[in-house]
Structures are given as C-alpha cells and as structure tokens.
Amino acid sequence: MKVAKFGGSSLCNAAQVKKIADIMKSDSERRIAVVSAPGKRSTGDTKVTDMLIALHANHTAGLPVEEIITDIIGRFAAMVDELGLEHQLLENYEGILRSHLANINEKKRLLDALKSCGEDFNAQLVSAYLNKIGVDATYMCPGDAGIMVTDEPSNALLLPESYARLEKLKDAGQVVVIPGFFGYSKSGQIVTFPRGGSDITGAIVARAVNASLYENFTDVSFIYSADPSRIRSPHKIEEITYREMRELSYAGFGVFHDEALEPVYKQNIPIMIRNTNAPEIEGTKIVAEREYTPSMPVIGISCDEGFTSLTMNKYLMNREVGFTRRLLQIMEDHDLSYEHIPSGIDNLSIILRSKQFEGNDKLAAVIADIEDTLETESIHIENDLVLIIIVGEGMKHHIGIATKTTVALSENDINISMINQGASEISMMFAVAQKDAQKALHAIYYNYFDES
Known part of the structure; x- marks a missing residue:
C-alpha cells in the first residue's frame, strides 16, 4: 500500500486535479490520498488558505465578509464546473463556512475551523471526481479516519491512540481521500497542525497503515543540494537519509516539512518526492540509510x-x-x-x-x-x-x-x-x-x- 500526499500546487485548479486523479488511477497500490488546500494558480494569485484567514480577519474585526465568501466559493466553483461535478458541493461548502462564522465565538477556534476548510473542501472535490472517472473512492474527514489531536489551537499534536484507529484504513475497500492539516480534539474541536500540516497528516497516515512508500507530490521532481533561487542549476539529490533531510529542512529547505519526517522515520517508511506534472520521474528518495560517495561527503x-x-x-x-x-x-x-x-x-x-x-x-x-x-x-x-x-x-x-x-x-x-x-x-x-x-x-x- 502506498500513501500519496498532494500539495497545494498539485491541486490549484481543475487541470491539476485531473493529473492527480490519473496518478491515483495509474497505480492500484495507491490506496490513500492526503490532500492540501488549493494553492496559487499563478504568480500574484492567492492561496485558498490565505483567503480563509482573510475571512476570519474581516469577521472578527466586524468588516464585510460577503465578497471574500464569494471569492472562496468561486475558486471551487471554477473547478467544479470544469470537472463536471454537482453544484451541491458548493452549496455544502458555503453552508459550512456560514455555520462556522455563526456558531464559533472563540477567535482562535474559529480560525482553525476556517483554515481547515481549504483541505476539507478539496478532499470532497477530489473524491467526487475520482468516482466520476470510475475510481471507487470515499471522502473521510480526519475525525472519522481517527486523527485525534491535542487541544491547542493551530498547534495540534497527534495523540498516540490515533495510530490504532487509523490502522483500519488498511482494510478500506475503496481509495480513501483524507484532508490534511487538521484533526479533532477529544472535545470535538477542529485543531490545525502547525505549518506544513498536510505533510504531517500524510506521514501520520503512512505510518499508521505501515505503507510500503509515502509519496509526496509537489511541483518539483527532486530535492536539490542548494536552493535553486540562490544557486544556479544545483546538483539534484537522488537519495538522502532522514537525518540529512531533517537537518536541511530545519535550515530552510522548503520541499518537505521537518516535523513530517518523525512518524515515517520511526517505521523506516521510505518517502519519495515526486512531481505532479512529471509523475513518471522517480524523484528524491528519503531513506533510513544510504551509501555515500567518498568523493561527495556533503549532500x-x-x-x-x-x-x-x-x-x-x-x-x-x-x-x-x-x-x-x-x-x-x-x-x-x-x-x-x-x-x-x-x-x-x-x-x-x-x-x-x-x-x-x-x-x-x-x-x-x-x-x-x-x-x-x-x-x-x-x-x-x-x-x-x-x-x-x-x-x-x-x-x-x-x-x-x-x-x-x-x-x-x-x-x-x-x-x-x-x-x-x-x-x-x-x-x-x-x-x-x-x-x-x-x-x-x-x-x-x-x-x-x-x-x-
């Protein structure tokens, strides 16, 4: 069984959703997909998560929110229309947003609930599209999947008992689509992970089901030996250890969030960085141990x-x-x-x-x-x-x-x-x-x- 996590750039519009659907359909071992919120479609565009944060800011400041709600639903409406999905999804999305705004009074709790909507709505959309193209898939919210977390807003930590609950996903007869970035506290509150939360969710799920491989799909095929924005044509890394990746992630490498290594590290589950736009390329593999080349002591x-x-x-x-x-x-x-x-x-x-x-x-x-x-x-x-x-x-x-x-x-x-x-x-x-x-x-x- 493989667990595939798709980042915001992989889900920014309908064309990208079609690509990830093809990726899931192309390999029967890909049984679980963890999805992020829609990212930027182009330079200057706004991520859906940022739109949701702006919605929270306006609401708590007593400013108008209708235009922001329209823009958020509009982002998903463009995808729903191009993918040929039912508009009932959009009605559900708007209902959830308005319910959160009307019923959650604590500012930090409201922020977490709104931020979670980007991933949550996208997971429902991806599941619906997979079924439309003939893949038997089901959307599963993190609470139903078994992701139980601590209760500090925007700083969720997984409760250990979650792993036993999540293990049942191995027996699901369908492709399971789970939103990343958040879980539920024991009191039923939505609580988001810190930055890089979808990576964390993917790694947690991969460990729980003892996946043979955790695939992290993004917009690059490889991790490079230095930031390509600082070094021209840096050396691509084909294999790297958890320890090396942890050191580099902590110090500014943005491809993979450092806290997301911990769950898979404990189970020695290999991670493959892959490009949604070039899925045929086997990208950088993160492993427990690797052979090093004496002529290249630095990776x-x-x-x-x-x-x-x-x-x-x-x-x-x-x-x-x-x-x-x-x-x-x-x-x-x-x-x-x-x-x-x-x-x-x-x-x-x-x-x-x-x-x-x-x-x-x-x-x-x-x-x-x-x-x-x-x-x-x-x-x-x-x-x-x-x-x-x-x-x-x-x-x-x-x-x-x-x-x-x-x-x-x-x-x-x-x-x-x-x-x-x-x-x-x-x-x-x-x-x-x-x-x-x-x-x-x-x-x-x-x-x-x-x-x-």
Missing part, C-alpha cells in the same frame, strides 16, 4: 536568515556549576527556543531566531535577566546573522571539512561569526553576517560541487 548546503546571537563572557565560567542550566531557565521563562549553543571556557553564545524578540523590548528584558541572574562581565549582541548549514552522512568519515570551508570563506573576505558542529557529525553550522549571505553560500557550495 546539501542550506542558508537560513534572521538570527541573533547573545555571547556572554565571565571569567572561570567553565567552573561555575549550573551556569548553562540557569541560562536555559531564563530562555524558558521568556518563552524562547534556541538553535545552537557554542561555548568556550570563559564564554558562551546562544543563537536564537530574531523574530522571537519582536515587540515589547523583549531582548532588553532577557539581557537584564541574564545580567542579574548570571552576573556576566559582558554580553555581546549580534543581529542580522545567517546560518549556513553543511550536511552529509559522509562528513564524519572525511577529514578537512571545516578547513576546506573556512578557507573558502577566507578567500572571499567573509568573516565567520561562529562555528558549531553537531554531535552526530553529519552537519556543521557557520554563522555569517546577512550582507555576506549570498557570497558565502556561493563560496561554500562551489567548494563541494562542480560548477558545471
């Missing part, structure tokens, strides 16, 4: 922007028991998560995403707490940092990765603010100034991959 290089570092200096810091624990307690008290903590004997740096400090002089409050609690001699703040992450299973078997990288940066007059290597030895982080980001990425990339 990918990512660049992620928007970081701040706090460097604390204190003589004999290394002998002060509990220093790091108290620092982390300060971070927790201010609801901050960190990315890296490089250290020396008398200094320690902590790197955080800058957006966490937005508003209310939060950075100043954190600094004051550090000075008061840890009695540091000085604190140096560096903003506008970029993290360049080098990833590869072969790095732990290869001598000179750090030297080769630092030489490349030095030859291009790029100052390194910080270096950190993970204990797994499959990744290395270099922090540089925002102004040097593109130059640094080029210098490092072409040090490992042939420019041709």
Whole structure:
C-alpha cells in the first residue's frame, strides 16, 4: 500500500486535479490520498488558505465578509464546473463556512475551523471526481479516519491512540481521500497542525497503515543540494537519509516539512518526492540509510536568515556549576527556543531566531535577566546573522571539512561569526553576517560541487 500526499500546487485548479486523479488511477497500490488546500494558480494569485484567514480577519474585526465568501466559493466553483461535478458541493461548502462564522465565538477556534476548510473542501472535490472517472473512492474527514489531536489551537499534536484507529484504513475497500492539516480534539474541536500540516497528516497516515512508500507530490521532481533561487542549476539529490533531510529542512529547505519526517522515520517508511506534472520521474528518495560517495561527503548546503546571537563572557565560567542550566531557565521563562549553543571556557553564545524578540523590548528584558541572574562581565549582541548549514552522512568519515570551508570563506573576505558542529557529525553550522549571505553560500557550495 502506498500513501500519496498532494500539495497545494498539485491541486490549484481543475487541470491539476485531473493529473492527480490519473496518478491515483495509474497505480492500484495507491490506496490513500492526503490532500492540501488549493494553492496559487499563478504568480500574484492567492492561496485558498490565505483567503480563509482573510475571512476570519474581516469577521472578527466586524468588516464585510460577503465578497471574500464569494471569492472562496468561486475558486471551487471554477473547478467544479470544469470537472463536471454537482453544484451541491458548493452549496455544502458555503453552508459550512456560514455555520462556522455563526456558531464559533472563540477567535482562535474559529480560525482553525476556517483554515481547515481549504483541505476539507478539496478532499470532497477530489473524491467526487475520482468516482466520476470510475475510481471507487470515499471522502473521510480526519475525525472519522481517527486523527485525534491535542487541544491547542493551530498547534495540534497527534495523540498516540490515533495510530490504532487509523490502522483500519488498511482494510478500506475503496481509495480513501483524507484532508490534511487538521484533526479533532477529544472535545470535538477542529485543531490545525502547525505549518506544513498536510505533510504531517500524510506521514501520520503512512505510518499508521505501515505503507510500503509515502509519496509526496509537489511541483518539483527532486530535492536539490542548494536552493535553486540562490544557486544556479544545483546538483539534484537522488537519495538522502532522514537525518540529512531533517537537518536541511530545519535550515530552510522548503520541499518537505521537518516535523513530517518523525512518524515515517520511526517505521523506516521510505518517502519519495515526486512531481505532479512529471509523475513518471522517480524523484528524491528519503531513506533510513544510504551509501555515500567518498568523493561527495556533503549532500546539501542550506542558508537560513534572521538570527541573533547573545555571547556572554565571565571569567572561570567553565567552573561555575549550573551556569548553562540557569541560562536555559531564563530562555524558558521568556518563552524562547534556541538553535545552537557554542561555548568556550570563559564564554558562551546562544543563537536564537530574531523574530522571537519582536515587540515589547523583549531582548532588553532577557539581557537584564541574564545580567542579574548570571552576573556576566559582558554580553555581546549580534543581529542580522545567517546560518549556513553543511550536511552529509559522509562528513564524519572525511577529514578537512571545516578547513576546506573556512578557507573558502577566507578567500572571499567573509568573516565567520561562529562555528558549531553537531554531535552526530553529519552537519556543521557557520554563522555569517546577512550582507555576506549570498557570497558565502556561493563560496561554500562551489567548494563541494562542480560548477558545471
């Protein structure tokens, strides 16, 4: 059994829906489809999810909503008409939207309910079209499928008992179409996953049914060794491990959401990235283990922007028991998560995403707490940092990765603010100034991959 997840670009209009229907019909092992909300049809277009968020904003602000509702239903109406489906679908969709607006008073709950409609409506539409072309299919809402989640709006976490409920999908006699992105709490509330939620749903379902393959259909055939918008014609990756993909996804690779790896990773279910517009191409495969090529110790290089570092200096810091624990307690008290903590004997740096400090002089409050609690001699703040992450299973078997990288940066007059290597030895982080980001990425990339 294969589980296929289709992203927003794969479902943005009727022509794309026909493609995914053909994909499902072409392989009898594809028994479950997880679908996203319709994405952009062209540059400048609006995703349906964004339209639903705008509907929520207008409603909660007391502004008119009729035009937005008309636009949302219009997006689906164009698909329903071209696919030759019954207009009853559209009447149902509008009824659901108006019911949510009329009956859900809590703002966060309403936002989750409205956001879920993009995926939910699309799943019903895809199921109806599959049946129209002769594929025996059924729409199944996440609650009926068994996706039970925690109750924090927009931050759903799967409850472990969901897997036993979802396992029954293996015995379904039809193709099952499930909307991604959301589940139901025990109290019956609609709760959405964080960003990348449809990827998460697909991975959960694939694990539950112990799929032989989890296919993630998008608008590219491969994951590349660097962002194609930053590096011209980057090297395509044919096979990559979960660990490597996790490192790259965390650091800005947008093809596959990093949290979606966890369910399939635990069951060693391989993932195939495929292109809806070229389904015959076997794209990048994500696996538990792979053979590495000694001549290519690095598989990918990512660049992620928007970081701040706090460097604390204190003589004999290394002998002060509990220093790091108290620092982390300060971070927790201010609801901050960190990315890296490089250290020396008398200094320690902590790197955080800058957006966490937005508003209310939060950075100043954190600094004051550090000075008061840890009695540091000085604190140096560096903003506008970029993290360049080098990833590869072969790095732990290869001598000179750090030297080769630092030489490349030095030859291009790029100052390194910080270096950190993970204990797994499959990744290395270099922090540089925002102004040097593109130059640094080029210098490092072409040090490992042939420019041709």
